Amino acid sequence: MFKSTKTNRRTGENRSDSGQGINSSHQSLASRIQSWRSHHRLVATQSIQRLISTPISSVLTMLVLAIAITLPAALNIAITNVAQLTGQANDHVQMSLYLQNGISDTEGRKLATQIAGWDSATSTRYVSPQEAKDSFKTMEGFTEIIDSLPQNPLPGVVVVILSERSLSINQAEKLRKKAVALQDVSIAKIDLAWLQKLHAIIGLAQQVAAVLTALLAVGVVLVVGNTIKLSIDSRREEIIVTKLIGATNAFVRRPFLYMGLWFGIGGALIALVLINICKFALTNAIESLSLVYGGDIALAGLGFTNSITLVLMGAILGWLGAWLAASQHIRALEPR
Amino acid sequence: MIRFDGVTKRYDSGQEALSDVSFELDAGEMAFLTGHSGAGKSTLLKLIMLMERASSGEVWIDNQNLAKLAKRHVPLLRRKMGVVHQNHQLLFDRSVYDNVALPLIVAGYHPRDIGRRVRGALDKVKLLHKEKMNPQMLSGGEQQRIGIARAVVNKPPFLLADEPTGNLDPALSAEIMQLFKEFNQVGVTVLVATHDLALIARMHHRSLILRDGSLIGNGAPKQAPTTDTNMDDN
Numbered sequence: 001m002f003k004s005t006k007t008n009r010r011t012g013e014n015r016s017d018s019g020q021g022i023n024s025s026h027q028s029l030a031s032r033i034q035s036w037r038s039h040h041r042l043v044a045t046q047s048i049q050r051l052i053s054t055p056i057s058s059v060l061t062m063l064v065l066a067i068a069i070t071l072p073a074a075l076n077i078a079i080t081n082v083a084q085l086t087g088q089a090n091d092h093v094q095m096s097l098y099l100q101n102g103i104s105d106t107e108g109r110k111l112a113t114q115i116a117g118w119d120s121a122t123s124t125r126y127v128s129p130q131e132a133k134d135s136f137k138t139m140e141g142f143t144e145i146i147d148s149l150p151q152n153p154l155p156g157v158v159v160v161i162l163s164e165r166s167l168s169i170n171q172a173e174k175l176r177k178k179a180v181a182l183q184d185v186s187i188a189k190i191d192l193a194w195l196q197k198l199h200a201i202i203g204l205a206q207q208v209a210a211v212l213t214a215l216l217a218v219g220v221v222l223v224v225g226n227t228i229k230l231s232i233d234s235r236r237e238e239i240i241v242t243k244l245i246g247a248t249n250a251f252v253r254r255p256f257l258y259m260g261l262w263f264g265i266g267g268a269l270i271a272l273v274l275i276n277i278c279k280f281a282l283t284n285a286i287e288s289l290s291l292v293y294g295g296d297i298a299l300a301g302l303g304f305t306n307s308i309t310l311v312l313m314g315a316i317l318g319w320l321g322a323w324l325a326a327s328q329h330i331r332a333l334e335p336r
Numbered sequence: 337m338i339r340f341d342g343v344t345k346r347y348d349s350g351q352e353a354l355s356d357v358s359f360e361l362d363a364g365e366m367a368f369l370t371g372h373s374g375a376g377k378s379t380l381l382k383l384i385m386l387m388e389r390a391s392s393g394e395v396w397i398d399n400q401n402l403a404k405l406a407k408r409h410v411p412l413l414r415r416k417m418g419v420v421h422q423n424h425q426l427l428f429d430r431s432v433y434d435n436v437a438l439p440l441i442v443a444g445y446h447p448r449d450i451g452r453r454v455r456g457a458l459d460k461v462k463l464l465h466k467e468k469m470n471p472q473m474l475s476g477g478e479q480q481r482i483g484i485a486r487a488v489v490n491k492p493p494f495l496l497a498d499e500p501t502g503n504l505d506p507a508l509s510a511e512i513m514q515l516f517k518e519f520n521q522v523g524v525t526v527l528v529a530t531h532d533l534a535l536i537a538r539m540h541h542r543s544l545i546l547r548d549g550s551l552i553g554n555g556a557p558k559q560a561p562t563t564d565t566n567m568d569d570n
Contacts, residue, residue, distance in 0.1 A: 031446045032444050034446060034447075035441075035444045035445055035446050035447060036444060038447045039441060039444070042441075237427070238427055238429070241425045241427060241438075242438065242442060243411070243414075244385070244387075244414065244419065244425065245414065245415075245438055245439045245442050245486075246411045246412065246413075246414035246415035246439065246442050246443060247411060247442040248408070248411045251411075251442060334387070335385075335387050336387060
């Protein structure tokens with residue numbers, strides 16, 4: 001049986017080295033690294049095959065993950081869209097400077113030209129008292145009132161289009177004070193009230209979305225962790241035998257980490273599909289809304305970068321869930 | 337080298353499985369571990385494999401005191417020993433080939449070497465033609481031989497066997513023992529736990545005899561007699 005001349009039927013190799021008991025497991029570092037990499041490849045494909053072998057439960061798990069990923073992602077997209085709309089509305093933030101009585105049109109125009117030179121102003125326009133009176137006259141019901149007045153009560157106004165698209169309260173106040181400080185200006189107004197309310201609401205929504213995102217991320221980790229725990233339980237015997245043969249915890253953990261990774265990526269990919277289905281379903285509704293407002297409201301989707309980020313996040317969360325479950329349960333599984 | 341120095345193993349239940357056991361097995365030696373069931377044979381093997389740790393006393397493997405072996409080094413120790421279990425501990429979810437390849441994959445062998453070594457080990461136990469089968473389809477004796485192939489595939493310096501012939505008929509038992517003997521002849525330190533006294537008597541090897549956790553016999557022929565010819569029934 002130990003005749004060294006016997007050749008292996010399959011490989012045709014001479015087995016003269018067979019049976020050397022001691023010092024036979026020396027291996028170079030390069031060879032170890034290569035075998036480590038090949039084991040990763042093997043485990044990665046085997047864990048995919050394992051998921052495919054139980055398609056229904058795998059898809060169900062991924063669907064749960066997908067829903068948990070879709071909810072905060074969709075909420076964030078919605079907020080981004082609203083913020084974008086208000087950004088468009090902010091395009092022309094105006095400041096109105098009501099001039100002192102008795103300022104002539106020439107002086108008014110001069111002031112307008114002067115303010116147009118400010119960094120914070122894009123352009124300015126002088127509205128004379130006469131123009132203001134004319135525009136009031138075009139309004140229903142005002143004609144008679146205006147005509148009945150002995151003299152034009154309206155002051156000249158310099159309308160300033162601000163260069164900043166959005167203003168903080170502090171910025172707005174500073175600008176307002178700067179304008180009031182001008183000799184000819186009696187009142188300066190920037191109508192920020194509705195913008196501030198909207199910004200506060202968007203800010204709140206963003207915080208709610210952040211909390212929801214964190215909660216559902218924990219949910220993803222727990223769902224993957226639980227699935228991996230069940231998988232570990234079902235492969236108890238294999239784990240114990242492998243440990244008995246000299247496997248490290250890292251070796252035993254590896255297939256489960258890959259499984260978690262695939263769950264996370266799969267969940268995120270399904271979430272991407274769900275998000276795009278939602279976007280498609282909403283497109284018609286948005287178009288009719290856009291028509292009503294006469295604007296060009298386009299629904300922003302996830303975009304390429306965000307899609308990649310989403311899948312990456314899914315991968316990280318899946319891996320994390322698997323790591324938590326595997327490091328806890330595999331350490332406890334020792335051969336007895 | 338395997339050395340026990342006043343080793344006592346007491347389980348949490350209070351039961352003392354081994355009491356003050358001392359012996360030394362030289363590198364390249366082959367010995368039997370015998371005694372009635374419950375005498376402590378399995379416990380002794382478990383201490384060597386570090387499935388259990390001694391309550392007191394010291395277990396030394398290759399000049400390494402196991403009590404001082406960090407947990408993370410346990411896998412490395414286990415790779416030094418091939419273990420043949422009574423219930424062979426094969427995995428039925430994969431082929432014979434994959435079962436035998438497992439210790440090599442665990443130890444990080446180069447993929448190129450794995451096929452060659454697995455087929456070498458399977459050839460040695462004469463089951464090369466069944467490499468693609470599931471071990472469940474094999475007979476008890478064949479499963480035991482697959483277990484042996486897996487134990488020796490990475491050519492460990494130690495070979496431990498716990499009742500390897502427990503479920504086999506005498507002819508198969510003799511065949512398995514002959515395999516162990518051949519491994520021993522190429523330098524492997526072999527320790528076989530068995531209660532098959534007839535088999536031991538025929539093998540003319542040293543015997544460690546346990547009774548109620550104490551070592552009551554440690555001796556007999558230290559060298560196998562050269563006149564041992566009637567074993568070769570292959």
